[in-house]
Amino acid sequence: MSAERVLVQRGRYADSVTLMQVSRDVTEAAGVQAALVAMATELNRELLAGLGFAAPASDSANDLLVAIRADSEPALDAALNLTEQLLAAPRGRTSGLDTSLPPPRTSAAAARRGGPGLAIVSVPGQYAFVEAMDALEAGCDVLLFSDNVSVAQEIALKDAAAARGRLVMGPDCGTAVVGGVGLGFANVVAPGPLGIVAASGTGLQQLLCLLDHAGLGVRAALGVGGRDLSAAVAGRATEQALRLLDADPETSQLLLLSKPPDATVAARLRGLALATPIQFALLGPGQPDLTAAAESVLRACGIPVPAWPDWTTTNPGHLRGPYLRGLFCGGTLCDEAMLLAEAELGQLGSNIPLESGRRLADPRSLSGHCFIDFGADELTRGRAHPMIDPALRNQQLAAALADESTGVVLIDVELGYGAHPDPAAALEPVLGAAMCPVVISLIGSRADPQGFESTAERLHRAGASVFLSNAQATRYALDLLARRRPA
Amino acid sequence: MSLLDGRPIIAAGLELFADAVVAQGAPVQLVDWQPPMAGTEADLAAVLADPRRPAANAAAIERITGTEALLVDVVPAGAALGLSDHDFLHAGPPIDWARASGPLRGALLGAAAFEGLVDEPEAAEPMFAAGTGYTLQPCHHHGAVGPMAGVISASMWLFVVEDPATGRRSYCSLNEGLGKVLRYGAYGAEVLARLRWMSAVLGPLLQQGIRNHGPIDLKAILAQMLQMGDEAHNRNRAGTLMLMRDLLPAVLESGAPARDIADVVRFVGGNDHFFLNLAMPACKLTLDAARGIDGSSVVVAMARNGTEFGIQVAGTGDQWFTGPAQLAEGLFLGSYGPNDANPDIGDSAITETAGLGGFSMAAAPAIVRFVGGEVSDALAATRRMYEITEAEHPLYAIPVLDFRGAPTGIDVTRVVRTQVLPQINTGMAGKLAGVGQVGAGLVTPPAEIFPKALAALAARVPK
Numbered sequence: 001m002s003a004e005r006v007l008v009q010r011g012r013y014a015d016s017v018t019l020m021q022v023s024r025d026v027t028e029a030a031g032v033q034a035a036l037v038a039m040a041t042e043l044n045r046e047l048l049a050g051l052g053f054a055a056p057a058s059d060s061a062n063d064l065l066v067a068i069r070a071d072s073e074p075a076l077d078a079a080l081n082l083t084e085q086l087l088a089a090p091r092g093r094t095s096g097l098d099t100s101l102p103p104p105r106t107s108a109a110a111a112r113r114g115g116p117g118l119a120i121v122s123v124p125g126q127y128a129f130v131e132a133m134d135a136l137e138a139g140c141d142v143l144l145f146s147d148n149v150s151v152a153q154e155i156a157l158k159d160a161a162a163a164r165g166r167l168v169m170g171p172d173c174g175t176a177v178v179g180g181v182g183l184g185f186a187n188v189v190a191p192g193p194l195g196i197v198a199a200s201g202t203g204l205q206q207l208l209c210l211l212d213h214a215g216l217g218v219r220a221a222l223g224v225g226g227r228d229l230s231a232a233v234a235g236r237a238t239e240q241a242l243r244l245l246d247a248d249p250e251t252s253q254l255l256l257l258s259k260p261p262d263a264t265v266a267a268r269l270r271g272l273a274l275a276t277p278i279q280f281a282l283l284g285p286g287q288p289d290l291t292a293a294a295e296s297v298l299r300a301c302g303i304p305v306p307a308w309p310d311w312t313t314t315n316p317g318h319l320r321g322p323y324l325r326g327l328f329c330g331g332t333l334c335d336e337a338m339l340l341a342e343a344e345l346g347q348l349g350s351n352i353p354l355e356s357g358r359r360l361a362d363p364r365s366l367s368g369h370c371f372i373d374f375g376a377d378e379l380t381r382g383r384a385h386p387m388i389d390p391a392l393r394n395q396q397l398a399a400a401l402a403d404e405s406t407g408v409v410l411i412d413v414e415l416g417y418g419a420h421p422d423p424a425a426a427l428e429p430v431l432g433a434a435m436c437p438v439v440i441s442l443i444g445s446r447a448d449p450q451g452f453e454s455t456a457e458r459l460h461r462a463g464a465s466v467f468l469s470n471a472q473a474t475r476y477a478l479d480l481l482a483r484r485r486p487a
Numbered sequence: 488m489s490l491l492d493g494r495p496i497i498a499a500g501l502e503l504f505a506d507a508v509v510a511q512g513a514p515v516q517l518v519d520w521q522p523p524m525a526g527t528e529a530d531l532a533a534v535l536a537d538p539r540r541p542a543a544n545a546a547a548i549e550r551i552t553g554t555e556a557l558l559v560d561v562v563p564a565g566a567a568l569g570l571s572d573h574d575f576l577h578a579g580p581p582i583d584w585a586r587a588s589g590p591l592r593g594a595l596l597g598a599a600a601f602e603g604l605v606d607e608p609e610a611a612e613p614m615f616a617a618g619t620g621y622t623l624q625p626c627h628h629h630g631a632v633g634p635m636a637g638v639i640s641a642s643m644w645l646f647v648v649e650d651p652a653t654g655r656r657s658y659c660s661l662n663e664g665l666g667k668v669l670r671y672g673a674y675g676a677e678v679l680a681r682l683r684w685m686s687a688v689l690g691p692l693l694q695q696g697i698r699n700h701g702p703i704d705l706k707a708i709l710a711q712m713l714q715m716g717d718e719a720h721n722r723n724r725a726g727t728l729m730l731m732r733d734l735l736p737a738v739l740e741s742g743a744p745a746r747d748i749a750d751v752v753r754f755v756g757g758n759d760h761f762f763l764n765l766a767m768p769a770c771k772l773t774l775d776a777a778r779g780i781d782g783s784s785v786v787v788a789m790a791r792n793g794t795e796f797g798i799q800v801a802g803t804g805d806q807w808f809t810g811p812a813q814l815a816e817g818l819f820l821g822s823y824g825p826n827d828a829n830p831d832i833g834d835s836a837i838t839e840t841a842g843l844g845g846f847s848m849a850a851a852p853a854i855v856r857f858v859g860g861e862v863s864d865a866l867a868a869t870r871r872m873y874e875i876t877e878a879e880h881p882l883y884a885i886p887v888l889d890f891r892g893a894p895t896g897i898d899v900t901r902v903v904r905t906q907v908l909p910q911i912n913t914g915m916a917g918k919l920a921g922v923g924q925v926g927a928g929l930v931t932p933p934a935e936i937f938p939k940a941l942a943a944l945a946a947r948v949p950k
Contacts, residue, residue, distance in 0.1 A: 017856040020818035020926075027822070034822050043666035047821035098863035103519040105874045105905040110497040110516045112873070118490065120508075122500030123520050126528045130904065131499055131520070133535040140497065141490050145504065156536050167490060179493020181513045184504055188511075220491050248491050388503065417507035449510070 003076040004069040012064040022086045031075025035068045108138035129153040144170030158236040173223035174201025187416035188447035192217020195245035199228045199258035202330025210294040212445040219251045229261035254278035289471040308469040311460035316437040321405035326371035329386040334373040337474040410477045415444030424458040431462035439477040441470035523904045530945035537948040539782030547785040548878040550776035556769035557702035559649045561694040565641030572602040573621040578637025578834040579792025580807040584615040588793030590672025593920030594636035597674030608674040631658040632767045632834035635670035644690025648768040657772040664758040671916040673923035699737035705769040718851035719766040720844030721912040726762030770841035786897040793832035808940040810933030817928015829918035842895030845910035846872045875901040902937045
């Protein structure tokens with residue numbers, strides 16, 4: 001036996017949305033078959049009739065109708081009480097209005113919100129072009145850390161940037177210093193008069209650290225991506241960056257650093273008319289290494305060349321095998337070491353071979369003298385860069401040390417922002433068990449958060465020879481190897 | 488500020504690098520970057536590389552925001568659109584009777600009876616089912632828009648909205664009110680009686696009024712509505728009253744019988760949605776100005792026919808990109824529930840396309856309660872729409888956001904990249920022909936239509 005009531009409350013108003021919510025809540029209450037709580041408009045009277053309720057005793061749309069049909073009288077009373085409670089309930093949360101702003105979903109949205117700036121784009125490579133292009137259109141400069149961006153896309157980005165008077169640093173730009181802030185893998189260096197343009201990430205880190213140890217600070221270090229001085233990209237960003245620094249009154253010395261450049265592009269850039277003196281560190285066979293380049297810059301700035309710090313030992317250990325194994329996180333450092341080693345050892349195997357080198361089929365299987373760049377594209381796909389997560393490199397280090405044909409192992413360790421917070425910790429146990437000498441290029445500045453001196457000392461205590469200069473480290477490793485080789 | 492002196496830093500991708508910047512004492516705006524919709528990488532890259540795009544989108548926005556929309560006349564559809572009594576227009580992308588939803592079929596049956604083709608609406612079913620002897624085309628193909636089923640037939644009266652700079656016009660039917668009405672698929676005797684009164688009394692009286700008064704600037708009213716709690720899609724109270732305020736003296740002076748005038752004022756005043764049918768053609772007119780701009784990825788129409796949701800894009804001509812219409816989430820009238828509702832229907836999403844409706848929900852917080860949400864949700868919804876739009880409307884300001892311009896000009900690439908879908912406020916029609924309105928709520932387009940539009944844009948990028 002169902003119970004039903006149709007009430008008219010004269011002159012009681014609630015807005016239609018509130019009433020729809022009340023109707024819904026009452027309809028869902030236990031024992032309720034149908035409910036309508038609504039103003040007595042013509043439409044609502046029709047709805048009431050449609051629900052099978054008796055016509056209400058009301059002639060004004062300003063009356064409130066409460067119509068409920070329930071399974072029983074008690075259920076009806078409960079529903080009426082609920083209706084009254086819901087109608088009387090105060091609205092609004094005690095916490096008030098939530099005006100918190102969720103983070104923007106694109107760099108361009110961020111630029112619109114807080115004003116355009118410098119967008120650091122480190123999204124996976126297949127999405128990087130879109131994010132970078134949109135950021136440029138929103139008025140940003142772009143530091144493009146992502147790799148796996150095509151040459152055509154790189155050119156499109158750099159042309160779009162130039163048309164807007166903006167700079168694209170990258171792709172695959174690991175390091176930059178602008179406005180006193182280190183970006184990407186960045187060492188902490190003092191401000192100074194030097195403006196660097198670099199088509200090499202770890203090469204730039206090596207230079208910044210050497211110069212910092214010598215007391216020469218930087219105004220800015222603008223990465224342009226390792227391919228910028230290729231024939232295809234033709235120095236687009238390099239020229240733009242050089243002109244930017246040339247026009248800057250606080251920059252009194254320029255330095256252009258690049259992985260081996262295209263000869264025509266290099267010649268054109270050497271011929272640029274610039275008001276600021278410039279030094280070139282264009283790497284390649286027969287060219288000065290990074291340390292020699294740093295020393296030239298110091299001399300150009302009238303700063304004495306210091307003795308580069310090293311931590312060596314009189315007894316580096318027994319050499320079991322005849323071969324040099326270089327296991328690098330930094331591509332340019334690997335390149336530099338190969339150029340020095342090839343002059344003494346002849347052809348080298350590598351996953352990034354020199355022109356005269358041999359390409360290793362599997363970069364993780366060691367044969368002869370060989371150098372692996374663990375930061376190369378094929379070894380970073382789907383995993384973090386080895387400077388962030390050196391696990392793969394350190395695992396291969398253990399394998400190289402256990403290999404009987406290994407004579408000397410040469411590795412690099414990078415400090416600074418972005419790099420592993422304590423790279424020595426994972427190396428110490430491996431070095432302690434080493435069966436042959438390990439030589440380390442430790443790329444860090446004295447102010448780096450990991451502690452340059454303390455890291456060097458820990459690595460040295462664990463048995464390694466440690467150098468700030470990668471060139472010196474490589475020569476030291478070659479010397480050790482020469483001692484074992486038959487004359 | 489020069490790059491060398493440091494610009495504000497924005498970071499998308501590895502948080503490690505943002506953390507490093509913060510550790511050096513510099514502020515960073517972190518981007519909540521996420522991968523785009525699946526399989527869109529190549530098309531996104533192609534469209535973003537299109538050198539025409541920035542200027543094309545800027546031109547589209549300039550036209551959308553700069554085009555004026557004046558109410559200039561009220562006329563019968565037959566003469567205005569060249570419709571015979573066997574020509575019917577409907578909301579949304581093209582569709583035939585076989586695939587038409589309940590409310591569209593109901594509205595067509597009612598319209599056939601209204602045109603006198605049959606005595607009883609149901610009797611028109613064989614003609615529609617046979618597929619011959621009549622035409623059925625989208626309103627959008629005739630410069631018109633219609634809410635819900637959007638059915639326009641020759642004897643209905645239309646608002647005429649004009650761009651004074653070009654003389655271009657757009658059209659929309661007169662709003663019938665809520666509940667059992669043709670646009671929600673109802674076709675009972677009272678529905679047809681109301682339509683007849685609208686053609687006999689309402690239309691002619693409004694025509695006299697507007698002709699006496701002179702053109703009314705609809706965008707000026709729309710801008711004021713946002714200051715008064717309307718968003719011009721699901722809430723049009725202030726707009727309706729402002730229209731009455733402007734027109735009433737001219738209507739009174741028309742010399743029409745006082746009884747007719749009273750009926751018209753009662754009808755319009757009792758229908759909070761009356762202005763919706765002016766907001767829609769105003770939006771349509773301004774968005775149509777951006778059609779056919781090669782390289783532009785800005786959406787110029789979002790419309791639903793009750794079966795499919797379709798969009799058109801400035802850079803892809805009149806091509807529709809369609810997917811299944813979704814069910815709205817919201818509140819239901821009386822005993823109706825989710826099972827009674829038809830999928831999303833109507834051309835009224837043209838308001839969202841122009842930055843109003845769900846996009847300006849922060850201006851009309853009352854709306855958000857349709858889904859049991861809170862005022863904060865209205866703020867969040869509007870703010871979310873800035874992620875997918877090209878510009879902020881210079882005229883439509885949202886008070887609670889410090890009079891920031893409404894998010895305007897949906898960019899297909901941003902929708903695909905952020906996976907944020909346009910927010911639409913809508914009424915819900917019953918899924919059976921003849922039922923009428925069952926509720927109101929919030930809905931989004933089907934996500935898949937945006938990658939389809941993107942692919943078409945990518946295919947049009949010059950090699």
